[in-house]
Amino acid sequence: MDGSERADKAFDFALNLAKTYGAKLWIINVADKSTHEEMEKTVKDVISGVHIKDMLDKYAELMSKEIFDKVSQKSRDKGVEIETYSVMGKPAEEILSYTKKMSFDLIVIGNTGVGKAEQFLFGNVTDKVARHSTCAVTIVK
Numbered sequence: 074m075d076g077s078e079r080a081d082k083a084f085d086f087a088l089n090l091a092k093t094y095g096a097k098l099w100i101i102n103v104a105d106k107s108t109h110e111e112m113e114k115t116v117k118d119v120i121s122g123v124h125i126k127d128m129l130d131k132y133a134e135l136m137s138k139e140i141f142d143k144v145s146q147k148s149r150d151k152g153v154e155i156e157t158y159s160v161m162g163k164p165a166e167e168i169l170s171y172t173k174k175m176s177f178d179l180i181v182i183g184n185t186g187v188g189k190a191e192q193f194l195f196g197n198v199t200d201k202v203a204r205h206s207t208c209a210v211t212i213v214k
Contacts, residue, residue, distance in 0.1 A: 074102050074140045079183030083213040087181035091153045098155045103164040104133035165201035184214045
């Protein structure tokens with residue numbers, strides 16, 4: 074979950090699936106480390122004497138809490154048990170690593186909608202997860 078519209082759609086899909094099958098739902102939020110580090114460098118160039126890393130870490134923590142609060146309420150409303158996990162790193166790698174560690178049966182992920190040129194050059198989280206997952210992957214558009 075990254076708070077985007079596509080992630081919300083994927084969550085709603087996964088929530089309905091979990092409700093239908095009486096499954097527990099795990100929600101993973103990965104703060105993108107490379108974006109975090111780039112922001113830290115940029116802000117350091119503009120502001121000196123401020124603990125930028127601490128500020129960015131706190132911001133990532135607050136964003137994760139906001140996302141988890143939202144999904145927790147929706148889950149309670151549907152009667153679905155959830156667990157949440159938040160980490161800083163490369164999103165695709167963290168999702169794949171945690172999925173393997175927990176032996177999940179299915180990953181539900183939103184379609185990122187990245188442009189064709191950017192996807193060709195860099196790939197995207199959804200593509201990497203779908204190609205390298207050890208379990209089934211459902212991509213929600």
